[in-house]
Amino acid sequence: xxxxxxxxxxxxxxxxxxxxxxxxxxxxxxxxxxxxxxxxxxxxxxxxxxxxxxxxxxxxxxxxxxxxxxxxxxxxxxxxxxxxxxxxxxxxxxxxxxxxxxxxxxxxxxxxxxxxxxxxxxxxxxxxxxxxxxxxxxxxxxxxxxxxxxxxxxxxxxxxxxxxxxxxxxxxxxxxxxxxxxxxxxxxxxxxxxxxxxxxxxxxxxxxxxxxxxxxxxxxxxxxxxxxxxxxxxxxxxxxxxxxxxxxx
Numbered sequence: 356x357x358x359x360x361x362x363x364x365x366x367x368x369x370x371x372x373x374x375x376x377x378x379x380x381x382x383x384x385x386x387x388x389x390x391x392x393x394x395x396x397x398x399x400x401x402x403x404x405x406x407x408x409x410x411x412x413x414x415x416x417x418x419x420x421x422x423x424x425x426x427x428x429x430x431x432x433x434x435x436x437x438x439x440x441x442x443x444x445x446x447x448x449x450x451x452x453x454x455x456x457x458x459x460x461x462x463x464x465x466x467x468x469x470x471x472x473x474x475x476x477x478x479x480x481x482x483x484x485x486x487x488x489x490x491x492x493x494x495x496x497x498x499x500x501x502x503x504x505x506x507x508x509x510x511x512x513x514x515x516x517x518x519x520x521x522x523x524x525x526x527x528x529x530x531x532x533x534x535x536x537x538x539x540x541x542x543x544x545x546x547x548x549x550x551x552x553x554x555x556x557x558x559x560x561x562x563x564x565x566x567x568x569x570x571x572x573x574x575x576x577x578x579x580x581x582x583x584x585x586x587x588x589x590x591x592x593x594x595x596x597x598x599x600x601x602x603x604x
Contacts, residue, residue: 441601446482449498449558451569454601456594460487468499476501477562486598491575492591494598498569499559512548513538513583520554520599527599528552529583538583541573543599557604571599 440457447465455461467480481499514529526547530540542552553568560566573595575581586592 441597444484446484446496446498448478448480448482449556449569450604451482451496451498451556451558452601452603453496453598455486455494455598456488458489459594461485462487475562478559478567488591488594490591491579492573492589492595493575494571494573494595496569496571498556498567500553500568500570501561501565510540510550512550515547518543518596518599521602521604523554525554527596529586531583532577538581538586539574539577539579541595543571 441454442457442461443452443454444461445452447463462485463483465480465482465484468476468478473479478499482496484496486494486496510530510532512528513531516527516529518525518527520543523545525543525545526549528542528544528548528550529538530542530550532539540550542549543554544552545554552570552572554571555566556569557566581589
């Protein structure tokens with residue numbers, strides 16, 4: 356009888372242990388699953404955030420590059436708009452003053468008039484001054500001219516632009532050869548389309564009392580292929596206009 360009671364007690368103990376073990380095993384499994392899910396969630400979150408960070412960095416790098424490009428463009432524009440260093444010059448005979456960029460070269464080949472010319476015209480000399488930019492754009496000033504004229508062939512004015520020079524309303528004429536679309540010469544004149552040009556001189560007066568003409572021509576070499584549309588944005592053209600505005604007596 357006692358053995359039966361012991362066996363019964365042992366059986367009940369084993370059943371209780373088994374019932375206790377099952378929940379414990381279930382809790383462990385649930386905990387493992389929870390850990391795995393947590394790790395997966397953390398991994399997914401890290402992957403998302405890592406990709407997001409990479410995308411954000413790419414976007415920031417693109418923005419930085421764009422901003423740097425804009426800064427460089429603004430620097431270039433600022434440099435182009437900044438007043439250039441200039442030199443001043445006064446012609447020998449007409450006493451015409453002007454400014455020109457300091458990195459341009461000036462060549463003065465003015466000549467005194469011969470005795471016969473002085474006798475015939477009263478002019479003591481003629482000014483011939485050439486200004487040249489580093490890349491070949493030239494401005495030529497000749498004065499003491501009179502009785503000039505002739506045909507404009509084969510040149511024609513592609514564009515005419517109003518300008519005020521020495522207090523007078525004049526015209527800048529962009530001339531082209533009829534066989535090319537490139538401007539080969541720029542003149543300043545009181546008449547639109549004039550291919551020779553001319554501004555009245557103040558000090559060089561012929562003995563009849565008539566003022567002589569100052570001929571100011573400009574442009575690249577005749578073989579240049581620069582078109583008017585390209586010339587419009589060329590810094591040399593602005594330098595030329597600044598030169599015209601600086602003319603004074």
